[in-house]
Amino acid sequence: NDAERQQPSPKEKEKILNNNIFGLDIDNRAVQLSCLSLILNARKYDKKIFNKKVSLNIFPIIESNSISQNAIEYLKNNIMDEELKEIIDYIIGLYKNSKEYGSILKVKSFEYEKIKDVINKLDTKTKNIFEYSYYEELKGKFLPLINQSIILSSKYNFMVTNPPYRGIREVDDLLAEYLKKEYPNSKYDLYSVFLQREYEMLDEDGYGAIIMPNTWLTIGSYGNFRKDFLKNNKIETFFDFGPGVFGTDVGSIVKFISVIFKKTDKYEKYDVNYVNYKNSGFKNKIYKFDI
Numbered sequence: 001n002d003a004e005r006q007q008p009s010p011k012e013k014e015k016i017l018n019n020n021i022f023g024l025d026i027d028n029r030a031v032q033l034s035c036l037s038l039i040l041n042a043r044k045y046d047k048k049i050f051n052k053k054v055s056l057n058i059f060p061i062i063e064s065n066s067i068s069q070n071a072i073e074y075l076k077n078n079i080m081d082e083e084l085k086e087i088i089d090y091i092i093g094l095y096k097n098s099k100e101y102g103s104i105l106k107v108k109s110f111e112y113e114k115i116k117d118v119i120n121k122l123d124t125k126t127k128n129i130f131e132y133s134y135y136e137e138l139k140g141k142f143l144p145l146i147n148q149s150i151i152l153s154s155k156y157n158f159m160v161t162n163p164p165y166r167g168i169r170e171v172d173d174l175l176a177e178y179l180k181k182e183y184p185n186s187k188y189d190l191y192s193v194f195l196q197r198e199y200e201m202l203d204e205d206g207y208g209a210i211i212m213p214n215t216w217l218t219i220g221s222y223g224n225f226r227k228d229f230l231k232n233n234k235i236e237t238f239f240d241f242g243p244g245v246f247g248t249d250v251g252s253i254v255k256f257i258s259v260i261f262k263k264t265d266k267y268e269k270y271d272v273n274y275v276n277y278k279n280s281g282f283k284n285k286i287y288k289f290d291i
Contacts, residue, residue: 095148104178106152123135168188208260
């Protein structure tokens with residue numbers, strides 16, 4: 001039937017896992033569970049997936065704090081390009097205490113792959129046990145930082161986010177200062193910061209989806225952020241969950257929403273599909289509003 005013809009082939013599914021899905025989290029356990037979930041879901045469609053070479057692009061956020069200066073100097077000594085040396089220093093400085101910030105770190109786009117290539121070729125150049133130890137350190141600690149930089153500096157066709165919910169007064173001083181500097185309009189809560197980061201990382205005409213509290217819709221301090229969001233994005237579907245969506249935790253007090261949006265500024269007026277949710281499930285009726 002049509003549905004079966006539209007299913008990707010096993011080879012295409014393998015390519016999707018290797019090349020089309022990316023993720024980062026500060027929690028190592030969350031990364032492990034995400035990888036497990038992806039592989040188990042892939043096995044529903046390809047029983048031989050366990051026997052194939054699958055390299056998932058889902059990583060824990062790591063820090064540069066433990067990389068030795070000797071290893072960095074060894075890497076620089078094998079690079080002639082001064083610009084690449086500056087990128088190395090940029091990476092080391094950027095990821096100091098990076099678990100404090102996670103994926104809201106704003107990362108510049110550079111030719112990270114060139115540094116990656118240099119490191120991968122170092123194993124043929126090591127001359128003694130010290131150089132080999134530096135190579136092993138770079139491979140184990142610096143290469144992951146490059147992969148992290150590539151993911152955080154890239155643009156995506158689709159992004160899904162379940163952000164943390166924590167006000168700026170509840171985070172430590174280091175993170176609070178970063179939010180004030182890099183996210184002045186959305187800094188009031190981490191969920192709104194993640195929403196901004198999500199649409200900034202989308203390609204033009206890319207789609208984003210997020211679940212979060214509804215407070216940013218009405219609180220006056222979010223005025224500039226609302227204007228910025230609506231200027232750069234078009235809401236396609238708005239799910240109103242109300243209270244209690246997460247059972248007896250914060251969701252029993254705070255009302256939650258989920259939005260699916262498209263990154264674009266090419267519109268005047270448009271309709272929004274509004275879906276009301278109750279404990280019994282989604283109502284069948286879909287409301288439409290002009291904005």
